Amino acid sequence: MLPYLHIWHLNLPTFGLMLWVASVVAAFVVDRNFRRWHIDADAVGMVAIAVVAGIVGAKLWHVIDSPWEFREVGWSVLWDSAGFAWFGGLVFGISALVFQGWRSKIGAVRILDLAAPAAAIGYGLGRIGCFLSGDGCYGIETNLPWGMSFPHGVDPTFARVHPTPLYEMAAGLLIGWWLWRRGAKARPTGEILGEYLVLAGIARFLVEFIRRNPKILWGLSNAQIAAGCSAVVGAGLIWWISMHRFPEPDKAAVVEKAA
Secondary structure: OOOEEEEOOEEEEHHHHHHHHHHHHHHHHHHHHHHHOOOOOOHHHHHHHHHHHHHHHHHHHHHHHOHHHHHHHOHHHHHOOOOOOHHHHHHHHHHHHHHHHHHOOOOOOHHHHHHHHHHHHHHHHHHHHHHHHOOOOOEOEOOOOOOEEEOOOOOOEEEEEOOHHHHHHHHHHHHHHHHHHHOOOOOOOOHHHHHHHHHHHHHHHHHHHHEOOOEEEOOEEHHHHHHHHHHHHHHHHHHHHHHHOOOOOOHHHHHHHHO
16 A cells, blocks of 8 residues: 655655546546537636535545544544545535536536536546555455455555455446446436436445445445435436426537526
C-alpha cells in the first residue's frame, strides 16, 4: 500500500491525490457532455462546487454513521483524511448540482442526467485512493486468490481481505461507460439519473455484504440501507417517467435556455 507519496519534504496523501484526479476527470466528462449537447455553461466550476459539497457531505455522514469514532477522536475526525461515506457525498453533491442546474437554466433534473456518467466514473477513480491508502474500507477476510492484506495502510490489517475498493472501482467505471453511451441519444429528462441511482445503488448494496461495516438493521449496514433506497428511488423515477411520457430534451432548446 502507498498511503503517502514522499516528495522532498512533502507527504502527499494518495487518497487526496486520487480525489483530485477523480474530480478532474469528472469535470472533463461533464464538459464533454455539455459540448455533445451544445450547452454553453461552466462545467468545471459546477463540478468543483459539487465535489466540495460532496466531500463535506461524505465526511458529515461518516461522523453521524460512526459516533463512536467522534467520541474517541473528537473534532479532529472532521478533517481526517480517512472516513468518507458514499451516501452523504451523493446527497450533498446532487443538491449542489440541482441548485446550479436551476440557476443556470439548464434544468435541475437535466443537469443530473448530464452529470451521472461523470459521477460514476469519478467515484470509481476515487476508490483507487481508498485502495492505495488502505483507509479501512476494504472487505471481510477471504481465502480467494485475489485477497489482499493492508499492513501499511492508514487502517492496517494483516489478514487477507476482499479488496472491495477495486470491486467498486470496476463497477463505477462500468456504470459510467454504460451511462455515457446511453446519454448519446436523446432520452426523457430524468431517465439517465434514474439508471444511475439504480445501478450505483445495486453495486453498493451488493458489495456491502462483504464489507466490514457494522450491521444496524435487518442484518444490513447503514450504507447498504441507503444504497437500497437509492435503487428504489431510481426505479421509481424511471417508472414515473415512463408513465408520464415526458418529452425528450431537444438540443436546440437546451442551447437557447443555456444562452
